[in-house]
Amino acid sequence: MHPLKTPNSCYYCLSSPTNLLSGRKLRVAVVGGGPAGSSGAEALASGGIETFLFERSTSIAKPCGGAIPLCMLDEFSLPLYLIDRHVTRMKIISPSNLTVDFGSKTLKPHESIPMLRREVLDSFLRSRAQSSGAHLIPALVTHLEVPSSSTEPYIIHHTSNNTKRTLAVDVIIGADGANSRVAKSIKAGNYTCAIAFQERIRLPEEKMEYYQNLAEMYVGNDVSPDFYAWVFPKCDHVAVGTGTVCSKPDIKVYQRGIRERVSHKINGGKVIKVEAHPIPEHPRPTRVRGRVALVGDAAGYVTKCSGEVRKNVRRGDSEGLGGRGKDAREALVEICGDEYVQRMTFDSYLYKKLANGDRWEDVKMVLNTIGSLVRCRIVEREMEALKVNEASKSNHLPIASAVSFLTW
Ligand SMILES: Cc1cc2nc3c(=O)[nH]c(=O)nc-3n(C[C@H](O)[C@H](O)[C@H](O)COP(=O)(O)OP(=O)(O)OC[C@H]3O[C@@H](n4cnc5c(N)ncnc54)[C@H](O)[C@@H]3O)c2cc1C
Structure with missing residues (x-):
């Protein structure tokens, strides 16, 4: 006994x-x-x-998107049969539906983001x-x-x-x-916590086909003021969710937002699980x-840079700057289209270590970032804001945001 x-x-x-x-x-x-x-x-x-x-x-199991860094497979000796999907393509979608393909060109043949059920x-x-x-x-x-x-x-x-x-x-x-x-x-x-909400939705086979090896991340006020929303593929269903720190009582509104954005892709799907849970911020x-x-x-051992991106996305909106938050997100998504940014992101996410940058590529990235910010009218507005308010000196959307965008 x-x-x-x-x-x-x-x-x-x-x-x-x-x-x-x-x-x-x-x-x-x-x-x-x-x-x-x-x-x-x-x-x-x-x-x-x-x-x-x-x-x-x-x-x-506790609610979770179930995306894990590739290095976890070796580090924790995880057998491959645990993995539902090997994601090799990510789409990042801006408020205006600007879509950037993340991964299809930059991931090496042996690389993927493993997705599993917790x-x-x-x-x-x-x-x-x-x-x-x-x-x-x-x-x-x-x-x-x-x-x-x-x-x-x-x-x-x-x-x-x-x-x-x-x-x-x-x-x-x-x-x-x-x-x-x-x-x-x-x-x-x-510690402060974000709240994350997620629905598991079983899709008709033909719709599931679309998400075979694809994950999607959506940004915009409709889906979260300070975080991003996601569609992650699982064995026979997708996990559709979002999170927020600064506006927790509205989490269900944002969940409706992401469902609306993806409605044409999940039509006919059946919700099989609804889950919510706090995520520590620090x-x-x-x-x-x-x-x-x-x-x-x-x-509270969260990945620091994921806190960083939330903070920066949040900044754009919480200061009452009208459309600037939206523009900041457009710029962020545009920056994510840069192959060097993608490579740096994957190196740090998949292998959980600081990626070794290339000095010249870094300079190019800075210039590209400035280009995106100008195109999205962030720089212009920042300059205006600087003139008006000394305190806003540090409120630039950092380049690091793009690199840290993917990471948990
Ligand atoms: C919606 C959502 C999506 C997420 N997506 C991702 C993602 O895609 N990738 C990623 O890496 N991270 C993601 N995260 C974060 C990730 O889930 C957590 O960081 C991770 O679960 C932390 O693991 P843990 O073992 O520390 O705690 P937990 O996974 O929370 O495990 C705690 C365990 O303790 C048990 N427990 C609690 N209290 C007691 C008690 N009093 N007595 C006995 N047992 C108890 C619980 O039942 C639970 O099994 C997500 C989080 C949320 C909420």
């Missing part, structure tokens, strides 16, 4: 509290069985640590953690008791099927996502306290 089934006598439970590291293995609880928690649990268990992985819902990835990673020796506990962690001394254990309170239990552990990894209870328990502080003030560490979304 699993020791947790006898709560008052078992080795793991409160009635036999642990003495830290007295001739036994270190005992770690990982709270949250998403990608961060499961891969953490696998690494700990493989390293000989007694590992408990708590997951409140093993059958339903329910598939998460259950694979959890099983692998179990195979490495982690104990999966399908339960909701309700709260932690933080010890007053460094030799006492942390007590995890968890519940499953109306049964409450406790577990004493030496170390806790909080991988319980953006609404982390572990973070609250250790008073890790807050790290929490505290990520480690005592013997508790936060990882993944619980820690």
Whole structure:
């Protein structure tokens, strides 16, 4: 019998509290069985640590677009059968429907953006953690008791099927996502979050054909004031979604916006799932306290440059500059047509490292960017704004926006 089934006598439970590291293995609880928690649990268990992985819902995955950087396949040894689609073409579509093809010319033959379903990835990673020796506990962690001394254990309170239990552990990894209870328990502080909304829509076969290896990203006030909306292909359906930080109560309005923009492509489709979730904007003030560490979304480890692009897209609108936000997005999409910008974007997104730029190409990119900004009347308006308001000196749409446009 699993020791947790006898709560008052078992080795793991409160009635036999642990003495830290007295001739036994270190005992770690990982709270949250998403990608961060499961891969953490696998690494700990493989390293000989007694590992408990708590997951409140093993059958339903957290909402996610499911696009992953190519390097993750090797880094996390992910088998190819997990991947629904290998996206080799991306379209970026401006408010005026200017469409830029991203990838068809710049991706190398072996490159693509893998798309998967999180329910598939998460259950694979959890099983692998179990195979490495982690104990999966399908339960909701309700709260932690933080010890007053460094030799006492942390007590995890968890519940499953109306049964409450406790577990004493030496170390806790909080991988319980953006609404982390572990973070609250250790008073890790807050972060701002974007809210993302997504519908999974099963399309008739002929419509699905269009999205075979294609993902689309839409920008414009109708789909989000500060983010972008997407259509990502999955096995037999597409994920259509959007996000915003600055206008969260309107998220459903933006979702209607993206549905309208793609209506001719998704007509006849059937919504099979509706999901929404916060996305952290930046790290929490505290990520480690005592013997508790936060990882993944619980820690707020977002890709910094994706925050950057949101901030810059947002700037164009939130300052009441009328059409400038729209023009900024037109310019952004135009800049994305540049092959060098695309290559830099793919190098940094697919391989998650700073791309090595070429000095002359950088200069050309600056000139092209200025050209786009002039064509979209951004520079002219910026100059006007500069004259009027000294404070707007730094409000230029940075070139980096285009390079960081794709990244999560
Ligand atoms: C709509 C949307 C689209 C996105 N699209 C992309 C994308 O295309 N590509 C990309 O890279 N990123 C995307 N992201 C971001 C990505 O989903 C997250 O960064 C990622 O899921 C973080 O992984 P994690 O393991 O840290 O946390 P999570 O995936 O949130 O996992 C946390 C886990 O902890 C469990 N849990 C929570 N609380 C408890 C508790 N008290 N007890 C027990 N278990 C608990 C949850 O059930 C969950 O399984 C998207 C996010 C959203 C919301």
